Amino acid sequence: MKIDDLEKMESEDVSSLSSVERRNFLKIGFAVTGMYLGGSVLSLVSVKNAHGASASGVVPELGKYPYNPHYSMVLREKLCIDCERCKDACVKTNNVPSYGFRTTILEKRHSLGEDKYETIFVPVLCNHCNRPPCVRVCPTTATWKDEKTGIVVMEPSRCIGCKTCMAACPYNARYFKEEARTVDKCDFCFQSRLSKGVMTPACVEACPADVRVFGNLADPASRVSQLVHSPETMVWVLRPETGAIPNVFYINS
Amino acid sequence: MKKLLMLMVLGVFLLTGALLWASGDGQEQEEYDEDTYGPKDPIIWVKPVKSVVFEHKVHTMQGGLECDSCHDDLFEMEAGVAEENEDFTMKTLYEGGYCGACHDGSTAFASNTRCTACHIGARGQARLLGADGATEKTH
Amino acid sequence: MKGNNTTTMPTSSVTVPGNKLMWLSLFLIFIGVAGAVYAQVIGHHHAFANTREMPWGMLIGVYAYFAIVSTGLCLLAAFSHAFGGNQMAPLANRMVWLSIITLLGAFTVIGLEIENVWRMPLGVILHPNVTSNIWWMGTLYGIAVGVMFLELLLILTKRYSIAIILGVVAAITEALANSNLGSVFASLQAKPFWYGSQLPIFFLSCAVLSGAAAIVMFTHFSHLLQRRQMATDTFQGLQTAGKVMVLMTFLVTLATVWKFINAYASNDEMIMAADSLFKGPLAINFWVFEIGLGLVLPGLLLAITRLKSISVMTAAAIMVLVGQFFSRFNLVVSGQIIPSDYGFVGVPQYLPYTPTVSEYLIVVAGLGVVGFGFLIGERFFDETFRTSAH
Incomplete structure (x- = not known):
C-alpha cells in the first residue's frame, strides 16, 4: 500500500467515531485493563463482569425497554456519604423491622498504595431485573413483575415462606418479615408512594447528596435515561454475569 | 568453636532486638500534646x-x-x-x-x-x- | 416371650419389641413437632440459625435427604417389579412402602420448615408457577406419593399387573420430582457452587445409592425385629442391593472429584466455596462424614467382604445413609456460605451457620415419622413384604 492510498482511507482515530462507537471502544479498553468496574463490584469475577458489560451492554438501547414507564434507579456512587437517611426514610415509609432492610449501604476500600485507601459507599437495593430469578422460582407466584411498570412486587398473602426467592436473588435484596409472614423487598415505594401519586421513592427524596436518581428509563427526556445514555459516562451494574438484567445502574459522574 | 558461634548468633539477635525496641520506643516518645x-x-x-x-x-x-x-x-x-x-x-x-x-x-x-x-x-x-x-x- | 412365637402368626412376634419402638417413634414425632410449634411461636428468625444471607439450612438438607432416599427406593422397586426375575424382586414390596414413608418424612420436615405451610395447598393450585422448580418438585412428589399408595393398595389386594404399571408411573414421577429438586439448587445463577446441569443427575445417583442402602438396612432390621432367619432369595436380593451400593459409591465419589476439579478450575467464588469443604468450616463434615464414612469406607468394606456378610452390608448401609445425610447438609450450606457481597468492608469470607435445637428437633420429627412408618409396615404388611409375587 502506498502512502497516497493510506491517506484516502478512513481515519482510524477517535475523531471519526460516532459517540456510540467511541463508547463501545472505551468499554472494551476498560474491560481489557480491568478498570471498568474500578475493581470488583459485588461480583468476584471481574473479568466476567467486564465481558458481560462490554459484549452485550448493561444498558439496553434506547427504545428497547419492555415497560413504559420502565422504572429504574441510577446511583451516582462516588457521591454517597453513608449518611443513611435513605435507610431511615425507607424504614419509616415501609415499616421495615430492625432486623431487615430493603436498601442498605455497603462499604468498599480502594487501595491507594501503602496504607492509604479510598472509601467508597455503595447503596444497594432490589434491582428490579428484567429477568428476575426470584420471580421464576416462586412456587405460588407471590412475586412478579408488574406488567405496567416492571417493578418486582410481592403479594404477602400468597407467600408460603419457602425462601427460594431469597436464595435466588443475586443481590441479597430480600428478607423474611416475620410480622407480615412474608418475604419483603424494595418495590420502589410502589405501594407506599407511587400508587398514591407521589412519584419518587422515599430513599430518593431523603438523599441529601443526590446520589439516587429515579425515573422512567423509557422516556428519553427523563434524567435517568439521560444519565445512562450520555456517551462519556461509564455505566455499570452489579453481578451482570447472573443474566438477571438489572435496572439499577451505577455511575460516577 | 560451636559455643562461640552460638554466642555470636545470640549476640546478633540481642543487638537487633535492642535496636528494634529502641526505634519502637523512639516513635512512642514523640507524644501527642x-x-x-x-x-x-x-x-x-x-x-x-x-x-x-x-x-x-x-x-x-x-x-x-x-x-x-x-x-x-x-x-x-x-x-x-x-x-x-x-x-x-x-x-x-x-x-x-x-x-x-x-x-x-x-x-x-x-x-x-x-x-x-x-x-x-x-x-x-x-x-x-x-x-x-x-x-x-x-x- | 419367645415362647409366644409361632410360625403361623408371624406378626405376633413383632408385637412386644415393636410396641416399645412404636411408642418411641411416636415420642420422637411428638418432641419434634413440639419443637416446630415452639419455633413457629417465637418466630423462625429466632428459632433457626438461618439468616437473610443463608435462608436455607439443615432442614432443607434433611428434606432433600429423605426425598432422595424415597426416590431411590421407588426407582429400585419399579426396576425389580417391572423386570421381574431379578434378585431384588423379593425386596420390592417393602421398597414401595419404605419409599412412601421416607417421602412422608420429607414432607414432615419441609412442612415444619417453611414459614406459612397452610398457604401452600391452595397456593400451588390457585397460583401455580410453571417456571418454578419448587412447584414441580412439590406437585410431582405429591402425585408420586398418591400413586404409590394406590400401588400399595393393589399389591395388598394382589392385583399385581396394574400395580406394576403404577409402580413405573410412580418411579418416573419420583425421578422427575427428584431432578426438579436438584434443579431448585442447580438453576440458581446467583449461587455458582450449585449452578450447573449435572446436579440433578448427581441427586439421582445419590438416590440410587441411598435407596439401596435403605433397603439393606431396613430389611435387616425387619429380620432382627421379627427374630426371623433370612430366606436365601432375600439375602441374594440384599447382595444385589450391595452391588448397587458398591457401584454407586464409586460413581458418586467420582462425581464429587470432578465437581471439585471443576470448581478449582473456576473463579474465586467457586474456589472459596470448594475450600469451605476442602479445608474450611465444613472440612470435617466433608472429609470424615461425607467422603470417609459415607463413600470410601462402605465401598471398601463391601468390596473386601465380597458381600458375604449381612452384618457388614448393614454396617455399610448405615454408613452410606449417615454420609448422605452429611452430603445434603454440606451441599446446602456450601452453596450459600460465600456472601454475595464478599469483598466489602466487614463482610466475612464465610457466613456462619450452626443448626439450632429447634432445627434438630424437626429432624427428629422426620426420623420419627420414618421409624413409625417402618414399624407400621412390619405390623400390618409383613406378609406382603415377604412375598415377591407380582
Missing part, C-alpha cells in the same frame, strides 16, 4: 448529616496548622457549636466558609471532591465508637 495540637480524639459531626470526621492531629501535628489558623474565626473553640449553625452546610464550604476556607482546591483538596475522606458515614462512626457496625448480623 493536646495543648499544642488540640484534642486527640477525632471530632464527629452528625449534623446536618451523619457522620463527618475531623482530626486535629492530621491538621496540626501533621499539617502544621496553628490553633489560631481556624479558631475562633472559622470555628468556635467550643465543641459542637458549628454543628448547631444553620449555615454549617456544604454550600457554605463551597463559598469558603468553615473547612472550605482551605478546602478550596488550592490550599487543600476542594470540598466538592473526595467526599468520603471526611464523610465516614454511619458505618465509619460505628467503627470509631467501637461498636463494630460493619459486621452487624442481619436476618
Whole structure:
C-alpha cells in the first residue's frame, strides 16, 4: 500500500467515531485493563463482569425497554456519604423491622498504595431485573413483575415462606418479615408512594447528596435515561454475569 | 568453636532486638500534646448529616496548622457549636466558609471532591465508637 | 416371650419389641413437632440459625435427604417389579412402602420448615408457577406419593399387573420430582457452587445409592425385629442391593472429584466455596462424614467382604445413609456460605451457620415419622413384604 492510498482511507482515530462507537471502544479498553468496574463490584469475577458489560451492554438501547414507564434507579456512587437517611426514610415509609432492610449501604476500600485507601459507599437495593430469578422460582407466584411498570412486587398473602426467592436473588435484596409472614423487598415505594401519586421513592427524596436518581428509563427526556445514555459516562451494574438484567445502574459522574 | 558461634548468633539477635525496641520506643516518645495540637480524639459531626470526621492531629501535628489558623474565626473553640449553625452546610464550604476556607482546591483538596475522606458515614462512626457496625448480623 | 412365637402368626412376634419402638417413634414425632410449634411461636428468625444471607439450612438438607432416599427406593422397586426375575424382586414390596414413608418424612420436615405451610395447598393450585422448580418438585412428589399408595393398595389386594404399571408411573414421577429438586439448587445463577446441569443427575445417583442402602438396612432390621432367619432369595436380593451400593459409591465419589476439579478450575467464588469443604468450616463434615464414612469406607468394606456378610452390608448401609445425610447438609450450606457481597468492608469470607435445637428437633420429627412408618409396615404388611409375587 502506498502512502497516497493510506491517506484516502478512513481515519482510524477517535475523531471519526460516532459517540456510540467511541463508547463501545472505551468499554472494551476498560474491560481489557480491568478498570471498568474500578475493581470488583459485588461480583468476584471481574473479568466476567467486564465481558458481560462490554459484549452485550448493561444498558439496553434506547427504545428497547419492555415497560413504559420502565422504572429504574441510577446511583451516582462516588457521591454517597453513608449518611443513611435513605435507610431511615425507607424504614419509616415501609415499616421495615430492625432486623431487615430493603436498601442498605455497603462499604468498599480502594487501595491507594501503602496504607492509604479510598472509601467508597455503595447503596444497594432490589434491582428490579428484567429477568428476575426470584420471580421464576416462586412456587405460588407471590412475586412478579408488574406488567405496567416492571417493578418486582410481592403479594404477602400468597407467600408460603419457602425462601427460594431469597436464595435466588443475586443481590441479597430480600428478607423474611416475620410480622407480615412474608418475604419483603424494595418495590420502589410502589405501594407506599407511587400508587398514591407521589412519584419518587422515599430513599430518593431523603438523599441529601443526590446520589439516587429515579425515573422512567423509557422516556428519553427523563434524567435517568439521560444519565445512562450520555456517551462519556461509564455505566455499570452489579453481578451482570447472573443474566438477571438489572435496572439499577451505577455511575460516577 | 560451636559455643562461640552460638554466642555470636545470640549476640546478633540481642543487638537487633535492642535496636528494634529502641526505634519502637523512639516513635512512642514523640507524644501527642493536646495543648499544642488540640484534642486527640477525632471530632464527629452528625449534623446536618451523619457522620463527618475531623482530626486535629492530621491538621496540626501533621499539617502544621496553628490553633489560631481556624479558631475562633472559622470555628468556635467550643465543641459542637458549628454543628448547631444553620449555615454549617456544604454550600457554605463551597463559598469558603468553615473547612472550605482551605478546602478550596488550592490550599487543600476542594470540598466538592473526595467526599468520603471526611464523610465516614454511619458505618465509619460505628467503627470509631467501637461498636463494630460493619459486621452487624442481619436476618 | 419367645415362647409366644409361632410360625403361623408371624406378626405376633413383632408385637412386644415393636410396641416399645412404636411408642418411641411416636415420642420422637411428638418432641419434634413440639419443637416446630415452639419455633413457629417465637418466630423462625429466632428459632433457626438461618439468616437473610443463608435462608436455607439443615432442614432443607434433611428434606432433600429423605426425598432422595424415597426416590431411590421407588426407582429400585419399579426396576425389580417391572423386570421381574431379578434378585431384588423379593425386596420390592417393602421398597414401595419404605419409599412412601421416607417421602412422608420429607414432607414432615419441609412442612415444619417453611414459614406459612397452610398457604401452600391452595397456593400451588390457585397460583401455580410453571417456571418454578419448587412447584414441580412439590406437585410431582405429591402425585408420586398418591400413586404409590394406590400401588400399595393393589399389591395388598394382589392385583399385581396394574400395580406394576403404577409402580413405573410412580418411579418416573419420583425421578422427575427428584431432578426438579436438584434443579431448585442447580438453576440458581446467583449461587455458582450449585449452578450447573449435572446436579440433578448427581441427586439421582445419590438416590440410587441411598435407596439401596435403605433397603439393606431396613430389611435387616425387619429380620432382627421379627427374630426371623433370612430366606436365601432375600439375602441374594440384599447382595444385589450391595452391588448397587458398591457401584454407586464409586460413581458418586467420582462425581464429587470432578465437581471439585471443576470448581478449582473456576473463579474465586467457586474456589472459596470448594475450600469451605476442602479445608474450611465444613472440612470435617466433608472429609470424615461425607467422603470417609459415607463413600470410601462402605465401598471398601463391601468390596473386601465380597458381600458375604449381612452384618457388614448393614454396617455399610448405615454408613452410606449417615454420609448422605452429611452430603445434603454440606451441599446446602456450601452453596450459600460465600456472601454475595464478599469483598466489602466487614463482610466475612464465610457466613456462619450452626443448626439450632429447634432445627434438630424437626429432624427428629422426620426420623420419627420414618421409624413409625417402618414399624407400621412390619405390623400390618409383613406378609406382603415377604412375598415377591407380582
